Amino acid sequence: MTSPIQELVQASGPLQSLQEKEIYDRTDAYFVRTREIVKHFGDVRVTYAVFIRRPVLAAYGLALSWLRNVAKAQGFSFDCQENYAEGEWVGAGEALFYLTGQFSELVMLETLLLQKVGSACVAAYNAYQMAIALPEVPFLAMEARHCAGAEMQELMAYAAAVGSRSAQKEGAKGFIGNANHGTAGFFGREKGLGTMPHALIGYAGSTLRAAEMYVKVYPDEPLVVLVDYFGREISDAIEVCRHFPEYAARGDLSVRIDTHGGRFMEGLTMASSYEVLERHNPGIIRHYCSDKERQYLVGMGVSAAAIWRMREALDEAGFPKVKIIVSSGFSITKCITMKQAKAPIDVVGTGSFLPKSWSETYATADIIAYNDKLRVKVGREFLHHKFCQKQDI
Numbered sequence: 001m002t003s004p005i006q007e008l009v010q011a012s013g014p015l016q017s018l019q020e021k022e023i024y025d026r027t028d029a030y031f032v033r034t035r036e037i038v039k040h041f042g043d044v045r046v047t048y049a050v051f052i053r054r055p056v057l058a059a060y061g062l063a064l065s066w067l068r069n070v071a072k073a074q075g076f077s078f079d080c081q082e083n084y085a086e087g088e089w090v091g092a093g094e095a096l097f098y099l100t101g102q103f104s105e106l107v108m109l110e111t112l113l114l115q116k117v118g119s120a121c122v123a124a125y126n127a128y129q130m131a132i133a134l135p136e137v138p139f140l141a142m143e144a145r146h147c148a149g150a151e152m153q154e155l156m157a158y159a160a161a162v163g164s165r166s167a168q169k170e171g172a173k174g175f176i177g178n179a180n181h182g183t184a185g186f187f188g189r190e191k192g193l194g195t196m197p198h199a200l201i202g203y204a205g206s207t208l209r210a211a212e213m214y215v216k217v218y219p220d221e222p223l224v225v226l227v228d229y230f231g232r233e234i235s236d237a238i239e240v241c242r243h244f245p246e247y248a249a250r251g252d253l254s255v256r257i258d259t260h261g262g263r264f265m266e267g268l269t270m271a272s273s274y275e276v277l278e279r280h281n282p283g284i285i286r287h288y289c290s291d292k293e294r295q296y297l298v299g300m301g302v303s304a305a306a307i308w309r310m311r312e313a314l315d316e317a318g319f320p321k322v323k324i325i326v327s328s329g330f331s332i333t334k335c336i337t338m339k340q341a342k343a344p345i346d347v348v349g350t351g352s353f354l355p356k357s358w359s360e361t362y363a364t365a366d367i368i369a370y371n372d373k374l375r376v377k378v379g380r381e382f383l384h385h386k387f388c389q390k391q392d393i
Helices: 005-012 020-026 029-041 061-076 104-117 116-132 150-169 198-205 207-217 231-243 245-249 268-279 293-297 304-316 334-341 381-391
Strands: 045-052 079-082 095-102 140-141 177-178 223-226 251-257 324-326 347-350 363-372
Touching: 005 150, 020 061, 020 104, 020 177, 020 245, 029 104, 045 104, 045 116, 045 381, 061 104, 061 177, 061 207, 079 381, 095 304, 095 363, 104 116, 104 363, 116 150, 116 334, 116 363, 140 150, 140 304, 150 177, 150 207, 198 207, 207 223, 207 231, 207 334, 231 245, 231 304, 251 304, 293 304, 293 334, 304 324
Parallel strands: 140 177, 140 347, 223 251, 251 324, 324 347
Antiparallel strands: 045 095, 045 363, 079 095
């Protein structure tokens, strides 16, 4: 039985380009030359091991789907020994899967296959870690604007869904949706989620007017209002709540804090941020923390203190059911810090599950057997392990 994610993988879009000339143009030239040499001297059956040098979650479904479609279009076949189920933890250097087929047919596909493996596996790992760090908080995937084109966008949405699904198996709420329609199916939705960008507030001239415009066009939908455009997060949030008391009373109104890291939220300073945290989580600021963690607690931008202060202000004004959505750099470390601070977050919007250091996403493929004879470059003998286990060699 296939999962919703696997069904989307089988029907995925940008990754399924099958044009042979495009593959030829985009693959590394030495693979092209190798194919011609192998054809000249005689083809062999080989086995590739594909691995990554750091711990990841298995999220290579799109890569294998692409490979199967290429094989079908070009009229060849291959065998695949998958060593890990989708979403399963994989140790550094462990072979994700083995591919066995004719050398002349597989060698041309290594470059493009590896492009589709590493980054997705790392992003899935990051999404999982973030969801586990804040298990009671639902996440919204907002990766699209940080992606380099449609193919990467699809890979990252798929990865977030895989990581989220693993976290949900452990009781976390995980990623409940994403911010665009094209990849919403990975999260079991027909459409992406979201209400208004900063640009709409600039167009409207005030936060309240933007909210009024939104309600006029989308009267039957919950209202989420960005409140940092004018640097009046609390004032604008309360003004909108008072203008839409029925939305606030039934829990259909949320304020989204996206304060950038160059200033404090309205009414806060470094000193008052410490005071806010002391009121709600005494002692947290006395624990040892890195400079980055301290920034997340009491610094500029969307800090734990800022979130607590917004919750205070909403409750004091009589709007306890108004939700708080946060965004702006919610990485694994920031999520862990927010958990420690017990920040009252209702939803996190983030694209920070995208790999931060691209070099750690590099997947590698090594041939480990030629015509069933085990042979691999010196130092990579460990890649034989799972293959020999399952092949009973």
